[in-house]
Amino acid sequence: MQTISTTDLAHRLRPAIARVARRMRQEAGGELSPSQSAALTTIECHGPLTPSELAARERIQRPTATRVLARLEEAGMIARTGDPADRRSNLVTATPAGSALLVELRARRDAWMAGRLDTLSPEDLAALDRAAGILERMLEEDGA
Numbered sequence: 001m002q003t004i005s006t007t008d009l010a011h012r013l014r015p016a017i018a019r020v021a022r023r024m025r026q027e028a029g030g031e032l033s034p035s036q037s038a039a040l041t042t043i044e045c046h047g048p049l050t051p052s053e054l055a056a057r058e059r060i061q062r063p064t065a066t067r068v069l070a071r072l073e074e075a076g077m078i079a080r081t082g083d084p085a086d087r088r089s090n091l092v093t094a095t096p097a098g099s100a101l102l103v104e105l106r107a108r109r110d111a112w113m114a115g116r117l118d119t120l121s122p123e124d125l126a127a128l129d130r131a132a133g134i135l136e137r138m139l140e141e142d143g144a
Contacts, residue, residue, distance in 0.1 A: 023112070024109045024112060024113065025037075027108050027109055027111075027112040028105040028108050028109050029105065029108060031101060031105070032072075032075075032077075032101070032105070033071075035058075035060070035064075035068050036068055036071055036072055036077075037102075037105065038058060039054060039058060039065070039068045039069070039072065040072055040077055040078065040094060040098050040101075040102060041102060042054060042057050042058055043078060043092055043093065043094050043098075044094040044098065044099055044102055047091070047092060047093045047094060048081070048091035048092060048093045049091065049092055050083060050086075050089050050090070050091060050092075051065050051066055051069055051089070051090070051092065052065075052089075054069070054092065069092055072092075072098070073092075076095055076097050076098070077094065077095060077097060077098035077101065078092045078093065078094055078095060078098055079092070079093055079095050080092055081093070
């Protein structure tokens with residue numbers, strides 16, 4: 001059995017994963033920018049959050065988080081409330097409209113991916129299922 005170096009495998013996987021991610025963003029539509037979509041997803045999954053908590057989770061600067069939140073709030077995707085633990089701060093939560101949009105975007109992405117997967121053999125599907133588990137483990141270990 002021929003083995004591939006981790007560097008060569010990384011060189012091969014990186015552009016493939018990036019292209020799939022880009023294509024899935026394109027399939028979801030243009031309602032949200034990638035940073036807005038990521039922030040709204042994080043807020044829905046982990047909220048309510050302070051802007052600083054969002055910045056930390058998204059690994060972005062606080063001013064960037066502030067701009068993204070302003071756009072999401074303007075679009076009606078998030079709501080702000082006072083932080084009972086710190087009156088100087090606020091908490092952001094996804095609105096029903098924001099949550100509904102995320103459901104729609106996920107459905108579009110899933111439909112695109114399912115259409116591609118439908119063309120594969122059972123062996124390829126099994127290999128991708130194993131790869132998905134490996135990638136999930138890698139991300140958990142990295143804290144992503």
